[in-house]
Amino acid sequence: EKQPCMPTHPQKPLIIKTGVQFTTKVRLLVKLPEVDYQLKVKTTFDKDLPPGRVNRQFFILTNNTKAMDIEDSSNGCLSVEFRHLQLKEKKYINGTKGNEGLLCVTEELHSLSFEACFVVQGLTIDLETCSLPLVVISNVCQLPGGWASVMWYNLLTDEQRNLAFFANPPRATWSQLSEVLSWQFSNFVGRGLNREQLTMLGEKLLGQQASFSDVQVSWSKFSKENIPGKPFSFWMWLESILELIKKHLLPVWNDNCIMGFVSKEMERALLKDREPGTFLLRFSESHLGGITFTWVERGDNGEVKFNSVEPYTKNRLTALPFADIIRNYKVISDGVVPENPLKFLYPDIPKDEAFSRHYNSAPNKAHPYIASTLIPISEIDQTLKRLKTTEERDVDGSDCSNASPTPSSCLSPEPPMTPGEFDMLHQQICFDMMSSP
Amino acid sequence: EKQPCMPTHPQKPLIIKTGVQFTTKVRLLVKLPEVDYQLKVKTTFDKDLPPGRVNRQFFILTNNTKAMDIEDSSNGCLSVEFRHLQLKEKKYINGTKGNEGLLCVTEELHSLSFEACFVVQGLTIDLETCSLPLVVISNVCQLPGGWASVMWYNLLTDEQRNLAFFANPPRATWSQLSEVLSWQFSNFVGRGLNREQLTMLGEKLLGQQASFSDVQVSWSKFSKENIPGKPFSFWMWLESILELIKKHLLPVWNDNCIMGFVSKEMERALLKDREPGTFLLRFSESHLGGITFTWVERGDNGEVKFNSVEPYTKNRLTALPFADIIRNYKVISDGVVPENPLKFLYPDIPKDEAFSRHYNSAPNKAHPYIASTLIPISEIDQTLKRLKTTEERDVDGSDCSNASPTPSSCLSPEPPMTPGEFDMLHQQICFDMMSSP
DNA sequence: ACAGTTTCCCGTAAATGC
DNA sequence: TGCATTTACGGGAAACTG
Numbered sequence: 043e044k045q046p047c048m049p050t051h052p053q054k055p056l057i058i059k060t061g062v063q064f065t066t067k068v069r070l071l072v073k074l075p076e077v078d079y080q081l082k083v084k085t086t087f088d089k090d091l092p093p094g095r096v097n098r099q100f101f102i103l104t105n106n107t108k109a110m111d112i113e114d115s116s117n118g119c120l121s122v123e124f125r126h127l128q129l130k131e132k133k134y135i136n137g138t139k140g141n142e143g144l145l146c147v148t149e150e151l152h153s154l155s156f157e158a159c160f161v162v163q164g165l166t167i168d169l170e171t172c173s174l175p176l177v178v179i180s181n182v183c184q185l186p187g188g189w190a191s192v193m194w195y196n197l198l199t200d201e202q203r204n205l206a207f208f209a210n211p212p213r214a215t216w217s218q219l220s221e222v223l224s225w226q227f228s229n230f231v232g233r234g235l236n237r238e239q240l241t242m243l244g245e246k247l248l249g250q251q252a253s254f255s256d257v258q259v260s261w262s263k264f265s266k267e268n269i270p271g272k273p274f275s276f277w278m279w280l281e282s283i284l285e286l287i288k289k290h291l292l293p294v295w296n297d298n299c300i301m302g303f304v305s306k307e308m309e310r311a312l313l314k315d316r317e318p319g320t321f322l323l324r325f326s327e328s329h330l331g332g333i334t335f336t337w338v339e340r341g342d343n344g345e346v347k348f349n350s351v352e353p354y355t356k357n358r359l360t361a362l363p364f365a366d367i368i369r370n371y372k373v374i375s376d377g378v379v380p381e382n383p384l385k386f387l388y389p390d391i392p393k394d395e396a397f398s399r400h401y402n403s404a405p406n407k408a409h410p411y412i413a414s415t416l417i418p419i420s421e422i423d424q425t426l427k428r429l430k431t432t433e434e435r436d437v438d439g440s441d442c443s444n445a446s447p448t449p450s451s452c453l454s455p456e457p458p459m460t461p462g463e464f465d466m467l468h469q470q471i472c473f474d475m476m477s478s479p
Numbered sequence: 480e481k482q483p484c485m486p487t488h489p490q491k492p493l494i495i496k497t498g499v500q501f502t503t504k505v506r507l508l509v510k511l512p513e514v515d516y517q518l519k520v521k522t523t524f525d526k527d528l529p530p531g532r533v534n535r536q537f538f539i540l541t542n543n544t545k546a547m548d549i550e551d552s553s554n555g556c557l558s559v560e561f562r563h564l565q566l567k568e569k570k571y572i573n574g575t576k577g578n579e580g581l582l583c584v585t586e587e588l589h590s591l592s593f594e595a596c597f598v599v600q601g602l603t604i605d606l607e608t609c610s611l612p613l614v615v616i617s618n619v620c621q622l623p624g625g626w627a628s629v630m631w632y633n634l635l636t637d638e639q640r641n642l643a644f645f646a647n648p649p650r651a652t653w654s655q656l657s658e659v660l661s662w663q664f665s666n667f668v669g670r671g672l673n674r675e676q677l678t679m680l681g682e683k684l685l686g687q688q689a690s691f692s693d694v695q696v697s698w699s700k701f702s703k704e705n706i707p708g709k710p711f712s713f714w715m716w717l718e719s720i721l722e723l724i725k726k727h728l729l730p731v732w733n734d735n736c737i738m739g740f741v742s743k744e745m746e747r748a749l750l751k752d753r754e755p756g757t758f759l760l761r762f763s764e765s766h767l768g769g770i771t772f773t774w775v776e777r778g779d780n781g782e783v784k785f786n787s788v789e790p791y792t793k794n795r796l797t798a799l800p801f802a803d804i805i806r807n808y809k810v811i812s813d814g815v816v817p818e819n820p821l822k823f824l825y826p827d828i829p830k831d832e833a834f835s836r837h838y839n840s841a842p843n844k845a846h847p848y849i850a851s852t853l854i855p856i857s858e859i860d861q862t863l864k865r866l867k868t869t870e871e872r873d874v875d876g877s878d879c880s881n882a883s884p885t886p887s888s889c890l891s892p893e894p895p896m897t898p899g900e901f902d903m904l905h906q907q908i909c910f911d912m913m914s915s916p
Numbered sequence: 917a918c919a920g921t922t923t924c925c926c927g928t929a930a931a932t933g934c
Numbered sequence: 935t936g937c938a939t940t941t942a943c944g945g946g947a948a949a950c951t952g
Binding site: 498 | 920921922923
Binding site: 060061131146147179180181183184 | 938939940941
């Protein structure tokens with residue numbers, strides 16, 4: 043009869059960081075007869091501890107009681123919004139912490155309870171409801187892990203409050219998971235993933251498959267186990283890319299200039315028949331939050347060569363926006379006029395046509411100073427270069443799993459999923475009370 | 480009989496930030512007869528408000544009482560160290576705040592009081608002491624202003640507790656002030672200022688003077704009024720340079736490679752007869768926390784030309800260490816092989832000899848990637864360049880005040896002040912209880 | 917409207933706990 | 935001892951407040 047709206051971390055609901063304010067809202071969905079008494083609602087954290095007791099215990103530091111009021115907007119029902127709520131951990135509750143030692147903090151689920159009581163015509167009526175499971179973190183570095191939990195829970199169950207969910211988390215099919223992954227991108231950085239990008243992610247997570255859609259992905263493989271040979275899990279890697287886009291690549295990403303998720307085999311297959319100087323942008327698979335470009339060129343005797351620049355990460359992107367890196371990148375071999383090897387964005391868009399709207403218009407203030415830019419330069423020693431090219435296949439091979447099929451036309455640019463699909467997912471995760479029964 | 484040791488902000492004593500822990504220590508300087516009772520000390524903030532009442536009021540949030548104990552180290556007298564003290568502002572104490580509206584928060588002085596009471600042979604003895612004046616800030620952005628106050632107070636008075644000091648702050652002579660300024664550098668970034676650098680600072684603050692040492696500097700001119708034509712005060716400018724050195728230039732500064740404080744006239748006078756490609760490093764006077772280099776070259780018909788690069792600030796220095804900027808800086812004019820114009824550090828030290836020990840040894844990991852560096856480049860269009868050179872004098876002139884005297888030999892490298900002078904100043908500000916009477 | 921000041925909170929580093 | 939987690943707080947930005 044009453045339903046809570048979720049506390050929200052900016053953009054990431056259902057995650058609460060200790061010591062940081064959050065907001066929550068409850069609405070009464072039944073119409074009460076005209077009353078002139080106050081209907082007080084009390085908010086409690088982890089009101090009745092579930093049987094599988096939680097490890098950590100928290101309490102609401104701030105005022106947790108407030109009277110309902112007629113909602114300004116909409117149809118005039120009763121609601122109350124708690125603001126400036128803050129969570130703090132209880133220390134040394136009863137000697138030691140719980141024992142479910144297998145779960146990490148971001149898998150530990152909690153909930154907010156809301157209670158009210160009113161009397162009408164001699165009848166005492168108790169109202170109570172609670173939130174969807176919450177994850178409590180103490181530092182933003184735990185946010186990616188916490189968000190993985192929230193996604194997995196809401197993707198795979200409709201239960202209102204199964205706090206033991208991660209004791210034995212169900213698997214997701216790739217078709218479910220890929221939809222959520224694309225939604226992460228459309229929701230947080232404005233453009234979702236197309237089929238080719240999702241295929242690369244599927245291969246990365248599951249290896250070669252005849253058909254992906256029904257293959258199952260375990261929770262562990264998604265966000266807990268490290269990718270073989272890497273010191274991070276699949277989700278941590280993907281999340282680092284979301285973060286990179288949000289902070290440094292937003293307009294370029296939304297302009298569809300970043301292919302991003304391409305295997306190295308696919309990359310070569312795509313570039314090999316292209317005009318020399320054709321390049322594409324790809325996220326680093328070996329480092330968190332990095333982006334690189336690969337271009338194709340022809341050697342003296344006509345053989346195809348591929349070059350990839352060392353991935354750029356946030357440190358360098360802070361000093362120099364990515365579009366300007368592409369604009370100014372130069373390769374220098376000793377004593378030669380440096381040249382920008384990047385000519386056409388795959389498949390054949392002249393570089394400036396693709397990127398010029400993102401260039402930083404030169405800040406030519408009438409200084410007594412000579413303006414100066416940082417220019418990303420690769421210095422290539424010709425002898426070394428020849429060596430490198432022959433070894434290239436081997437060095438790269440160690441980084442890649444299996445060969446991927448020939449590209450054919452599968453990488454043609456495609457729009458992200460339809461808005462309708464996103465709305466559906468959005469509601470699944472972000473309980474919009476306005477549209478509830 | 481008892482004396483407090485100061486609460487310390489890392490490296491900056493006598494400044495307390497609300498909500499951040501600080502530590503303070505009190506020692507009893509008289510030897511008590513053997514006692515077996517505990518001597519408790521209580522710490523109070525702004526215990527008795529001074530007549531000229533303060534605007535803001537604070538209190539100690541944490542436990543403020545602790546028993547004295549025999550000091551481990553040294554001569555075994557009683558002492559107590561309060562740790563994890565934290566200050567919080569009292570809100571709405573009695574309606575409104577005080578009225579001394581002329582002072583800003585960093586000029587508002589406070590103090591910590593320490594009290595203890597003991598009974599010996601039927602005599603009750605009250606002990607009480609207090610700290611030197613303290614500045615309370617709420618954000619680190621107020622630290623430079625607060626530190627200016629602490630310096631000024633301790634430079635110009637020996638009073639233990641004159642909380643109204645900034646109602647009418649005395650002036651400092653340049654000889655006093657310059658010594659403190661040099662000490663800032665030797666203390667916080669490891670190398671003090673030599674006579675030439677101090678002379679430039681004196682001229683900047685006071686204009687041309689026959690003899691600086693007795694000229695007086697007002698508190699306002701030092702840290703409150705903006706430098707004419709600039710949006711910051713003298714001290715804020717100098718402090719931004721200290722910060723820049725601490726974060727990005729430490730080894731280069733300590734290696735004496737940075738002349739830093741040179742007027743533009745002096746710079747030209749020094750460089751004009753030097754080998755083309757001779758350069759020096761100078762802090763920006765127009766922007767906070769910037770460093771630039773100026774080099775001399777000769778035009779086609781033998782005339783002397785000076786070029787200064789746009790100052791580097793922390794953003795770029797984070798992506799590329801300054802020594803590498805100098806190492807790799809290039810000037811490019813269209814279609815020509817780019818060249819590094821920096822050859823000799825003034826007066827005549829080959830660049831690599833001066834800087835090579837600070838170069839980042841190339842991080843050549845066996846990547847499948849082509850390594851890439853950011854290279855600072857200035858692109859000079861030849862036609863523009865010719866125009867620029869003729870206008871240069873005027874453009875620059877607008878930025879400089881009066882002509883400075885011919886350099887003669889006054890810029891010869893000199894060691895910073897003697898350690899003894901620093902020790903004296905250090906004690907003046909940082910009350911070292913060990914050496915007190 | 918605005919400037920001085922405080923609050924908020926991310927993100928890195930250090931401390932703590934298990 | 936090492937890893938997981940929390941605490942600490944600088945720093946940028948938003949919010950507050952006379």
